[in-house]
Amino acid sequence: MSNPGGPSARWLFKPRTVKVLTAPKSAPCTVRTYQRGEDWAEKVAAELAHLAGVPAALVELATLDGARGSMSRDLQPPGWGMHGGGVLIEAVDERYQPRTDVDKRANRVGHNLDNVERVLNGASGPPETAYSDWAAFDVFAGFLAFDAWIANTDRHEDNWQVLHGPNGELQLAPSFDHGSALGSGLMDEKRAALLTDGDVRRWCARGSAHRFEGMGSTTLVDLARAALERTSSPARAYWLAQLASVGRDACHALVESVPEMSASARTFVIDLLAVNQERICS
Numbered sequence: 001m002s003n004p005g006g007p008s009a010r011w012l013f014k015p016r017t018v019k020v021l022t023a024p025k026s027a028p029c030t031v032r033t034y035q036r037g038e039d040w041a042e043k044v045a046a047e048l049a050h051l052a053g054v055p056a057a058l059v060e061l062a063t064l065d066g067a068r069g070s071m072s073r074d075l076q077p078p079g080w081g082m083h084g085g086g087v088l089i090e091a092v093d094e095r096y097q098p099r100t101d102v103d104k105r106a107n108r109v110g111h112n113l114d115n116v117e118r119v120l121n122g123a124s125g126p127p128e129t130a131y132s133d134w135a136a137f138d139v140f141a142g143f144l145a146f147d148a149w150i151a152n153t154d155r156h157e158d159n160w161q162v163l164h165g166p167n168g169e170l171q172l173a174p175s176f177d178h179g180s181a182l183g184s185g186l187m188d189e190k191r192a193a194l195l196t197d198g199d200v201r202r203w204c205a206r207g208s209a210h211r212f213e214g215m216g217s218t219t220l221v222d223l224a225r226a227a228l229e230r231t232s233s234p235a236r237a238y239w240l241a242q243l244a245s246v247g248r249d250a251c252h253a254l255v256e257s258v259p260e261m262s263a264s265a266r267t268f269v270i271d272l273l274a275v276n277q278e279r280i281c282s
Helices: 038-052 085-090 113-120 136-150 188-197 200-205 220-229 233-244 248-257 263-281
Strands: 011-015 018-021 032-035 059-064 067-073 081-084 161-164 170-172
Touching: 011 038, 011 059, 038 059, 038 067, 038 136, 038 248, 038 263, 081 085, 085 113, 085 161, 113 136, 113 220, 136 170, 136 220, 136 233, 136 263, 188 200, 188 263, 200 263, 220 233, 220 263, 233 263, 248 263
Parallel strands: none
Antiparallel strands: 011 067, 018 032, 059 067, 081 161, 161 170
């Protein structure tokens, strides 16, 4: 297979996660596993970002040594540096403690909108995109609105990064790592039950911004609204219009075009997107 981005392009491969289920008491020696859908979630999210105009990493489905997964194109231009949000927040908030093998809390102290806005002050949007002259936080708020739409609960402080150019440029990197979105970790039996019982809306409402300090009970939609309220009025109106512009037919066609998805996963994702779009734009 040729390199999709040319011979110099670099890609990161991520295999699908295999989960081992707890054995039932009636058969304690039985081992059951299932594969999460991070691969198709990454691909669908990347294509949804394109439809909504959200700058995001290019993603392709891939297989490596027999393992199925996805590959994401490197976002770091040659000659540029790139630093995660955690490093930037640590420089401005002495309370911040990075995640370690001992302290694995999802909610890192210091990862909040105040600090994100603080470290992005003076930076601009992703290079070589339509947002390169935007204020970086105005684009970041768009990322959070996109997260709310696709039910991405994994926007921790190292799942956004800032690029440092050779001439001192500071620019937000495009969005990346959406493998936990779109209910990718659900089993098909759970998706089918949610669809049958009409509980997709209730499931969406449980999606929380637990990766941000003190927001374990805050919904992704409320976090997005809070971020958009901090942006310029044109940026706020723009992102809401962008998300509202992606119709159900376009989502359906996209989801149908992506292999590796079960019928229940396709239906669940289409319903999820419609529900969250209405919640964000209402």
